[in-house]
Amino acid sequence: MAVVGPEAAPSQERSSLMAKVKGKNTKPEIRVRQILHRMGRRFRLHRRDLPGQPDIVLPKHKVAIFVHGCFWHRHPGCRLTTTPKTRVDFWQKKFDENVQRDRRNIADLGFAGWYPLVIWECETRDVDALAASLRQRLPQQDWAAGQAMAPFFSGCSNEHARDCTSSKCVPVLDKKPASASESVPLER
Ligand code: ZN
16 A cells, blocks of 8 residues: 555545555556557556656557546546545645646646546446547547647636636646647637
């Protein structure tokens, strides 16, 4: 089990939850890897040199995959995204920090020419559905790997969207990069 952070100091139940979430090689992560393996995709794990240390990286096609726990990373609208009833401020602050960090990591990966993909924990429960979803969401082999994907936020006019704190400003995941036929203008 992973080491529990000093900020935890909570009940045993929560300690084990925390460890599970902070740890690598979680069950959802392993499910995603197994499917990628079956698909014949080559991948590497936990690349420390990339923003946010993505859980799985497909180096050939520059795809960076995060397998996010719904609770910690606040999967919008998910029933796993609960909020503890005690120490509400503490948790809220923690959650906000996590979401902001995720946002920056996704933006930075996009700017660096990587294709960020978030798989939520709840999406990994049904392995067949997960496989179908992965097949659909992985960028096509011919996507311009290495091409920066700057316009990665929607619903916000803040130019500094990477650090924007507006709740309306959400990163657009799985956005296909601009191609010759379907061009996404960089300027408004
Ligand atoms: Zn979820």
